[in-house]
Amino acid sequence: MTGTLSIKEASLYYGKHIVSEALTLEFNKPEIVSIIGPNGSGKSTLLKALGRLLKPAAGTVYLNGRDMQAMSSAETARQLSVLPQATQAPGDMTVRDLACCGRLPYQTMFSQLGESDRQAIDMALESTGLVDMQKRSLSSLSGGECQRAWLAMALAQKPQILLLDEPTTYLDIHYQLELMELVNRLHRRFAITVIMVLHDLNHAARFSHRLIAVKKGQIMADGSVQQVFVKSTLEKLYDVKVTVMEMGSEGKHYLACFPYCSMETD
């Protein structure tokens, strides 16, 4: 089943500071969407509002057609999972323990993990390639493995929509690519809509179907990679001069950009 998520005429505040006003966006098919934009543009705030971590001061977020604020947080968590940027967990927790936490929204106060929970956890561990590591403690994992363990937790929630806030920060390029490829595989295998905030423009261009450019709390561009990933938009978005080029490797073509000089901001 495909999940739909939309935000209508929303005002987002961070404390008393206005981040965004009159935001409207729609996600209605399983696709990989990247939100790009400069620091402080309101990307993460937007992601938080979509993930029910931040209540819009005005406007509404709809999950599968229903007002998210009117749903219980457990009900939301069964359809949508969010991974924040900075995560922390007790070091003695095992990978499997963390994946088990993903079943919390399905459990009542006293219920034990049932057969369907076990299946969801095994599926999450298998699809993130962590079956052999499931009894390792989180403190013994590398950054990339740890991020996969968190992804397994999010997958155990059996979400239709997965929100990721800068999932590749703190990872080296090997783990960055590995994680992006994993996200791509998960999207294809489970038909999940993935919405993520990304800093690396080339990853965004290569692994997304749709790009949303956010600047000063407003949507500057929203469309396919071909539409958004163009010189004029990127230059205006980041106030830098860029060259956008098409690279080919092993018979595939990717868009890539090279920012070479910053421009004066007004």
Place this chain on the structure above:
Amino acid sequence: MEQLISQQSVINDKRSVRRQLTLFIGAALLLLAMGIGIAAGAVPITLHEIWGTLLGTANTENYRIINYLRIPRVLCGVMVGANLALSGCILQGILRNPLADPGIIGVTAGAGLAAMALMLIAPEFTSLVPFAAFGGALVAVIIVFLLAWENGINPLRLILAGVAVAAFFGGGTTALSVFFSDRIQGTVTWLAGGFSGSSWQHVYMIIPYSIVGILASLCSCRKLNALQLGDEVAASLGVNVQRSRGLLVALAALLAASAVSVAGLLGFVGLIVPHIMRLLVGSDFEYLLPVSALFGAILVVGADTAARTIFSPVEVPVGIFLSFLGAPFFLYLLKRRMKH
């Protein structure tokens, strides 16, 4: 599928064996500590007499000692220890601070000031000290709560507000002891903490809080586990973070306040016990909470028995005993943390 399940059971075997074992040994040790606590003392008592008293068949001279002195004292120790350990365990979890204990939310300072004020200003009402301590503890916690509240409770702000309130109330306690320096003698024992006057009345005072507190905290282990992963992850797993944290701090406050009202200012139980248990069984609250309660009870009952028998006929307040045990351990923890 069957194969998968058996494979998993092997995987978590070692850890779950250690957890079960800790629980089992804890239960056995508690029974042993309670038995020794009833038997040992100025008048030694045989196991046979205890058994007889419990069954209501004995009619020995020692019946009164067992029934009116030793049993209530041991029961108070069990519940005070369990409550303090649970309170510390919950606070360390939700404040994500390994050095948190019931004192950090103002419980100790509030109870201390209220009890001192009553004993010094109106000594004729000394029998009401437990109620005053309980009230004082709650007032202090409420002040800390109000200071720390801003669209919910922020753990760091709670700790800072707790430190400030504790300093303020502590100043009040010092001021009282300066102004009433002639009457201070009687209050010293209470401040040191102990069970020398424990009676059935004290048991009845603390027992509702222990029962409600133990049940409520065991029901919250999933929420505590989720909160350990950070506010945002907990929220994304369907936990109402602010409400759960508020209720859990209130629960920890009630547990600690009821313990302090019965036993005076007992330090360190709420700090060390959850810490050692975390090293033994890990940070899953489903196991951490019950074993903390068990070993908290064992520690307090054991320490109380030791405090009143080792230097017999002099009875050392158990609070002093625990501090001598707790402070070095605290330093050891700090040193270990610095190494990592």
